[in-house]
Amino acid sequence: MSDEPQLPPIPAIGDIIDRKKRFVERKHSVIKCEACKADYSRTFKPGDFVFKKITDEECNKCKRSKSLTIVEIYSEWIDPKKE
Ligand SMILES: [Zn+2]
Numbered sequence: 001m002s003d004e005p006q007l008p009p010i011p012a013i014g015d016i017i018d019r020k021k022r023f024v025e026r027k028h029s030v031i032k033c034e035a036c037k038a039d040y041s042r043t044f045k046p047g048d049f050v051f052k053k054i055t056d057e058e059c060n061k062c063k064r065s066k067s068l069t070i071v072e073i074y075s076e077w078i079d080p081k082k083e
Helices: 011-022
Strands: 024-033 039-043 068-078
Antiparallel strands (some): 024 039
16 A cells, blocks of 8 residues: 655755855946946946936946946846856
8 A cells, every 4th residue: 555645856946945045146237328328237336226326436438427327227146156
């Protein structure tokens, strides 16, 4: 007699949890320069928000303008083991 319920393999679930723990969230802000119209992303800084005007940083591209606007904030999940 073997009418014991078949349990799904538990290690599969454990793998997913481990993977989630391993990843590190990294936030970026996408900046648009008013002068050269370039946009680029840089590491998120505390206080950043979309449509914020940045006047204390130089444009990454033209190095002249200090009229930058944050157009987007996004985050990505980095696997520290792959870096
Ligand atoms: Zn620029």
